[in-house]
Amino acid sequence: MADMEKKPFDFMGLRKAASMLSFALVVASIALLAVRGLNLGMDFTGGTSVELEYVEAPNLDAIRGAMDGAGYEQFSVQNFGADTTVLIRMAEAGDDQLAREVTSLLREDGVELELISSEFVGSQVGEELKEDSGLGLLLALAVVLIYVGMRFQFKFGIAAVVPLVHDVIIVLGVFSLFQWTFDLTVLAALLAVIGYSLNDTIVVADRIRENFRKMRVGESWDIINASIHETITRTINTSGTTLVVLLALYLFGGEAINNFALALIIGVVVGTYSSIYVSANMLMVMGVSREDLLVPAKEGTGEEPESEEPPEWLNRM
DSSP states (O other): OTTSOOOOOOGGGGHHHHHHHHHHHHHHHHHHHHHTOOEEOHHHHOEEEEEEEESSOOOHHHHHHHHHHTTOOSEEEEEESEEEEEEEEESSOOOHHHHHHHHHHHTTTSOOEEEEEEEEEOHHHHHHHHHHHHHHHHHHHHHHHHHHHHHTOHHHHHHHHHHHHHHHHHHHHHHHHHTOEEOHHHHHHHHHHHHHHHHHHHHHHHHHHHHHHHBOSSOHHHHHHHHHHHHHHHHHHHHHHHHHHHHHHHHHSOGGGHHHHHHHHHHHHHHHHHHHTHHHHHHHHTTOOHHHHOOOOOTTTOOOOOOBOOOHHHHTO
16 A cells, blocks of 8 residues: 555644643743833834944944943944944933044044944834834734635634734743843834744645635544645745745844844744644634535536545545
8 A cells, every 4th residue: 555645744633732832832921021021122212323434344342341331331232234334322312422422432542433423212202113013013913814814714814813923922022031122123023924924824724725625524623634734845845944044144144133033033933833733723723614615506506516535544534
Protein backbone atom coordinates (compact mmCIF):
# COMPACT_ATOMS: atom_id res chain seq x y z
CA MET A 1 0.00 0.00 0.00
CA ALA A 2 2.94 2.30 -0.56
CA ASP A 3 1.00 4.30 -3.13
CA MET A 4 -1.86 5.08 -0.75
CA GLU A 5 -2.07 8.55 0.77
CA LYS A 6 -0.69 8.79 4.26
CA LYS A 7 -2.79 10.11 7.07
CA PRO A 8 -1.61 13.66 7.84
CA PHE A 9 -0.36 14.88 11.19
CA ASP A 10 -3.27 15.41 13.58
CA PHE A 11 -2.96 19.17 14.10
CA MET A 12 -6.36 19.42 15.73
CA GLY A 13 -5.39 16.69 18.18
CA LEU A 14 -3.23 19.32 19.87
CA ARG A 15 -5.90 21.99 19.97
CA LYS A 16 -6.60 21.66 23.71
CA ALA A 17 -2.91 22.05 24.54
CA ALA A 18 -2.71 24.97 22.10
CA SER A 19 -5.76 26.57 23.72
CA MET A 20 -4.16 26.38 27.15
CA LEU A 21 -0.90 27.82 25.80
CA SER A 22 -2.68 30.71 24.10
CA PHE A 23 -4.79 31.41 27.18
CA ALA A 24 -1.69 31.44 29.40
CA LEU A 25 0.23 33.76 27.05
CA VAL A 26 -2.66 36.20 26.69
CA VAL A 27 -3.35 36.32 30.45
CA ALA A 28 0.36 36.77 31.21
CA SER A 29 0.61 39.54 28.61
CA ILE A 30 -2.43 41.38 29.98
CA ALA A 31 -1.02 41.06 33.52
CA LEU A 32 2.33 42.47 32.39
CA LEU A 33 0.63 45.38 30.63
CA ALA A 34 -1.43 46.11 33.74
CA VAL A 35 1.49 45.90 36.18
CA ARG A 36 4.51 47.10 34.21
CA GLY A 37 2.90 48.88 31.28
CA LEU A 38 4.77 49.80 28.13
CA ASN A 39 8.02 51.73 27.96
CA LEU A 40 6.56 54.45 25.76
CA GLY A 41 8.94 56.31 23.49
CA MET A 42 9.06 60.04 23.10
CA ASP A 43 6.62 59.83 20.21
CA PHE A 44 3.98 59.24 22.89
CA THR A 45 5.41 60.92 25.98
CA GLY A 46 6.87 64.04 24.41
CA GLY A 47 10.47 65.22 24.41
CA THR A 48 13.21 66.79 22.35
CA SER A 49 15.08 65.38 19.36
CA VAL A 50 18.43 66.79 18.21
CA GLU A 51 19.96 65.88 14.84
CA LEU A 52 23.73 66.24 14.48
CA GLU A 53 26.04 65.83 11.50
CA TYR A 54 29.61 64.66 12.24
CA VAL A 55 32.59 65.02 9.94
CA GLU A 56 33.59 61.44 10.75
CA ALA A 57 31.42 58.56 11.93
CA PRO A 58 31.22 58.90 15.74
CA ASN A 59 31.33 56.28 18.47
CA LEU A 60 27.74 56.10 19.74
CA ASP A 61 28.82 54.62 23.07
CA ALA A 62 31.11 57.61 23.62
CA ILE A 63 28.19 59.97 22.95
CA ARG A 64 26.04 58.06 25.45
CA GLY A 65 28.82 58.26 28.02
CA ALA A 66 29.11 62.02 27.56
CA MET A 67 25.35 62.43 27.93
CA ASP A 68 25.36 60.30 31.11
CA GLY A 69 28.24 62.31 32.54
CA ALA A 70 26.36 65.55 31.92
CA GLY A 71 23.39 64.34 33.97
CA TYR A 72 20.93 63.52 31.19
CA GLU A 73 18.87 60.48 32.24
CA GLN A 74 16.25 59.51 29.67
CA PHE A 75 17.70 59.66 26.18
CA SER A 76 18.50 57.53 23.15
CA VAL A 77 21.35 57.87 20.66
CA GLN A 78 21.23 56.29 17.22
CA ASN A 79 22.42 56.77 13.67
CA PHE A 80 19.92 58.44 11.43
CA GLY A 81 20.27 57.61 7.76
CA ALA A 82 24.08 57.79 7.47
CA ASP A 83 26.91 56.74 9.80
CA THR A 84 27.87 60.38 10.28
CA THR A 85 24.36 61.53 11.20
CA VAL A 86 23.24 61.08 14.81
CA LEU A 87 19.78 61.52 16.27
CA ILE A 88 19.60 62.18 20.02
CA ARG A 89 16.19 61.97 21.63
CA MET A 90 15.65 63.23 25.17
CA ALA A 91 12.70 63.22 27.53
CA GLU A 92 13.43 66.79 28.62
CA ALA A 93 11.15 69.54 27.38
CA GLY A 94 13.48 71.81 25.52
CA ASP A 95 14.04 74.52 22.98
CA ASP A 96 16.92 75.72 20.83
CA GLN A 97 18.94 76.38 23.97
CA LEU A 98 18.86 72.69 24.96
CA ALA A 99 20.01 71.70 21.47
CA ARG A 100 22.92 74.16 21.67
CA GLU A 101 23.88 72.79 25.10
CA VAL A 102 24.03 69.24 23.77
CA THR A 103 26.03 70.36 20.74
CA SER A 104 28.53 72.20 22.91
CA LEU A 105 28.84 69.20 25.23
CA LEU A 106 29.75 66.86 22.37
CA ARG A 107 32.25 69.35 20.92
CA GLU A 108 34.29 69.51 24.13
CA ASP A 109 36.90 67.01 22.97
CA GLY A 110 37.45 68.82 19.69
CA VAL A 111 35.01 66.67 17.74
CA GLU A 112 33.77 68.38 14.59
CA LEU A 113 30.01 68.33 14.25
CA GLU A 114 27.15 70.54 13.17
CA LEU A 115 23.65 70.98 14.57
CA ILE A 116 21.22 70.15 11.76
CA SER A 117 17.87 70.51 13.51
CA SER A 118 16.04 70.25 16.83
CA GLU A 119 12.39 69.51 17.45
CA PHE A 120 10.18 69.38 20.51
CA VAL A 121 7.08 67.20 20.86
CA GLY A 122 4.76 68.18 23.71
CA SER A 123 3.02 65.72 26.01
CA GLN A 124 -0.37 66.75 24.63
CA VAL A 125 0.71 65.65 21.15
CA GLY A 126 1.93 62.39 22.65
CA GLU A 127 -1.44 61.77 24.29
CA GLU A 128 -3.19 62.40 20.97
CA LEU A 129 -0.84 59.95 19.26
CA LYS A 130 -1.66 57.28 21.87
CA GLU A 131 -5.38 57.76 21.37
CA ASP A 132 -5.08 57.79 17.57
CA SER A 133 -2.89 54.68 17.54
CA GLY A 134 -5.38 52.78 19.70
CA LEU A 135 -8.26 53.83 17.49
CA GLY A 136 -6.25 52.85 14.42
CA LEU A 137 -5.72 49.32 15.74
CA LEU A 138 -9.40 48.94 16.64
CA LEU A 139 -10.46 50.24 13.22
CA ALA A 140 -8.13 47.78 11.49
CA LEU A 141 -9.65 44.88 13.44
CA ALA A 142 -13.20 46.06 12.69
CA VAL A 143 -12.46 46.29 8.97
CA VAL A 144 -10.99 42.78 9.04
CA LEU A 145 -14.12 41.42 10.76
CA ILE A 146 -16.38 43.02 8.15
CA TYR A 147 -14.25 41.95 5.19
CA VAL A 148 -13.80 38.31 6.23
CA GLY A 149 -17.45 38.06 7.28
CA MET A 150 -18.52 39.21 3.80
CA ARG A 151 -15.83 37.24 1.97
CA PHE A 152 -16.48 33.95 3.74
CA GLN A 153 -19.03 33.70 6.54
CA PHE A 154 -19.55 35.49 9.86
CA LYS A 155 -18.05 32.63 11.88
CA PHE A 156 -14.91 32.95 9.79
CA GLY A 157 -14.87 36.68 10.51
CA ILE A 158 -14.79 36.01 14.25
CA ALA A 159 -12.19 33.28 13.74
CA ALA A 160 -10.01 35.77 11.84
CA VAL A 161 -10.24 38.68 14.30
CA VAL A 162 -9.65 36.69 17.50
CA PRO A 163 -6.18 35.48 16.33
CA LEU A 164 -5.25 39.06 15.40
CA VAL A 165 -6.18 40.31 18.89
CA HIS A 166 -4.26 37.33 20.31
CA ASP A 167 -1.15 38.25 18.27
CA VAL A 168 -1.21 41.97 19.15
CA ILE A 169 -1.65 41.30 22.88
CA ILE A 170 1.26 38.84 22.97
CA VAL A 171 3.59 41.20 21.08
CA LEU A 172 2.67 43.99 23.51
CA GLY A 173 3.22 41.61 26.43
CA VAL A 174 6.74 40.77 25.26
CA PHE A 175 7.56 44.47 24.89
CA SER A 176 6.21 45.06 28.39
CA LEU A 177 8.22 42.14 29.82
CA PHE A 178 11.56 43.37 28.45
CA GLN A 179 10.62 47.06 28.62
CA TRP A 180 11.67 47.61 25.03
CA THR A 181 10.78 51.07 23.79
CA PHE A 182 7.33 51.26 22.21
CA ASP A 183 7.21 54.05 19.63
CA LEU A 184 5.60 54.80 16.28
CA THR A 185 7.85 52.33 14.44
CA VAL A 186 6.63 49.52 16.73
CA LEU A 187 3.04 50.64 16.17
CA ALA A 188 3.66 50.38 12.42
CA ALA A 189 5.04 46.88 13.01
CA LEU A 190 1.85 45.90 14.87
CA LEU A 191 -0.26 46.99 11.92
CA ALA A 192 2.04 44.98 9.63
CA VAL A 193 1.61 41.96 11.94
CA ILE A 194 -2.17 42.29 11.60
CA GLY A 195 -1.86 42.28 7.81
CA TYR A 196 0.58 39.37 7.75
CA SER A 197 -1.39 37.21 10.17
CA LEU A 198 -4.63 37.98 8.35
CA ASN A 199 -3.15 36.88 5.03
CA ASP A 200 -2.04 33.58 6.55
CA THR A 201 -5.41 33.05 8.23
CA ILE A 202 -7.33 33.72 4.99
CA VAL A 203 -5.25 31.15 3.09
CA VAL A 204 -6.19 28.50 5.66
CA ALA A 205 -9.82 29.68 5.81
CA ASP A 206 -10.15 29.53 2.04
CA ARG A 207 -8.94 25.94 1.97
CA ILE A 208 -11.29 25.01 4.83
CA ARG A 209 -14.24 26.50 2.95
CA GLU A 210 -13.21 24.71 -0.23
CA ASN A 211 -12.88 21.36 1.51
CA PHE A 212 -16.20 21.70 3.32
CA ARG A 213 -17.81 22.07 -0.09
CA LYS A 214 -15.90 19.23 -1.74
CA MET A 215 -15.45 16.56 0.92
CA ARG A 216 -18.64 14.73 1.84
CA VAL A 217 -17.04 12.29 4.29
CA GLY A 218 -15.69 13.22 7.70
CA GLU A 219 -16.58 15.54 10.53
CA SER A 220 -15.58 19.20 10.86
CA TRP A 221 -12.51 18.07 12.83
CA ASP A 222 -11.30 15.92 9.91
CA ILE A 223 -11.93 18.55 7.25
CA ILE A 224 -10.22 21.36 9.17
CA ASN A 225 -7.29 19.05 9.90
CA ALA A 226 -6.99 18.13 6.21
CA SER A 227 -7.11 21.80 5.23
CA ILE A 228 -4.29 22.73 7.62
CA HIS A 229 -2.28 19.77 6.32
CA GLU A 230 -2.69 20.98 2.73
CA THR A 231 -1.57 24.54 3.51
CA ILE A 232 1.14 23.92 6.12
CA THR A 233 4.00 23.76 3.60
CA ARG A 234 3.04 27.11 2.13
CA THR A 235 2.68 28.60 5.63
CA ILE A 236 6.11 27.40 6.79
CA ASN A 237 7.86 28.48 3.59
CA THR A 238 6.31 31.95 3.69
CA SER A 239 7.03 32.50 7.38
CA GLY A 240 10.56 31.15 7.09
CA THR A 241 11.41 33.44 4.18
CA THR A 242 9.94 36.43 5.99
CA LEU A 243 11.89 35.65 9.16
CA VAL A 244 15.18 35.51 7.22
CA VAL A 245 14.58 39.05 5.94
CA LEU A 246 13.52 40.32 9.37
CA LEU A 247 16.56 38.80 11.07
CA ALA A 248 18.77 40.55 8.52
CA LEU A 249 16.99 43.83 9.30
CA TYR A 250 17.47 43.30 13.02
CA LEU A 251 21.15 42.37 12.77
CA PHE A 252 22.25 44.86 10.13
CA GLY A 253 19.55 47.53 9.97
CA GLY A 254 20.86 49.62 12.83
CA GLU A 255 19.40 50.76 16.13
CA ALA A 256 16.76 52.93 14.47
CA ILE A 257 14.74 49.90 13.29
CA ASN A 258 15.74 47.27 15.87
CA ASN A 259 12.45 47.41 17.77
CA PHE A 260 10.50 47.51 14.52
CA ALA A 261 12.21 44.31 13.38
CA LEU A 262 11.79 42.69 16.83
CA ALA A 263 8.05 43.36 16.85
CA LEU A 264 7.70 41.85 13.39
CA ILE A 265 9.78 38.77 14.25
CA ILE A 266 7.62 38.06 17.30
CA GLY A 267 4.47 38.84 15.33
CA VAL A 268 5.34 36.51 12.44
CA VAL A 269 6.12 33.60 14.77
CA VAL A 270 2.97 34.11 16.86
CA GLY A 271 0.86 34.88 13.77
CA THR A 272 1.92 31.65 12.07
CA TYR A 273 0.96 29.68 15.16
CA SER A 274 -2.38 31.49 15.57
CA SER A 275 -3.40 31.04 11.93
CA ILE A 276 -3.12 27.29 12.44
CA TYR A 277 -4.42 26.79 15.96
CA VAL A 278 -6.29 29.84 17.25
CA SER A 279 -8.34 30.38 14.09
CA ALA A 280 -9.14 26.69 13.64
CA ASN A 281 -9.98 26.39 17.34
CA MET A 282 -12.46 29.24 17.06
CA LEU A 283 -14.16 27.53 14.13
CA MET A 284 -14.49 24.34 16.16
CA VAL A 285 -15.83 26.23 19.19
CA MET A 286 -18.44 28.00 17.05
CA GLY A 287 -19.43 24.73 15.43
CA VAL A 288 -18.75 25.55 11.80
CA SER A 289 -20.32 22.91 9.61
CA ARG A 290 -20.79 21.90 6.01
CA GLU A 291 -24.23 23.55 6.01
CA ASP A 292 -22.61 26.93 6.73
CA LEU A 293 -20.55 26.81 3.57
CA LEU A 294 -22.25 24.65 0.96
CA VAL A 295 -23.36 26.54 -2.14
CA PRO A 296 -27.11 26.03 -2.46
CA ALA A 297 -28.34 24.12 -5.49
CA LYS A 298 -29.99 26.04 -8.29
CA GLU A 299 -33.73 26.28 -7.82
CA GLY A 300 -35.77 23.85 -9.85
CA THR A 301 -32.82 21.67 -10.86
CA GLY A 302 -32.68 19.42 -7.84
CA GLU A 303 -28.93 19.17 -8.41
CA GLU A 304 -26.55 18.68 -5.54
CA PRO A 305 -23.55 20.98 -5.23
CA GLU A 306 -20.49 19.53 -6.90
CA SER A 307 -18.19 17.53 -4.71
CA GLU A 308 -15.05 15.47 -5.00
CA GLU A 309 -14.09 12.16 -3.50
CA PRO A 310 -12.39 12.55 -0.11
CA PRO A 311 -8.74 11.54 0.23
CA GLU A 312 -8.05 7.86 0.86
CA TRP A 313 -6.78 8.44 4.41
CA LEU A 314 -10.13 10.00 5.37
CA ASN A 315 -12.10 7.03 4.06
CA ARG A 316 -10.04 4.76 6.29
CA MET A 317 -10.80 6.71 9.49
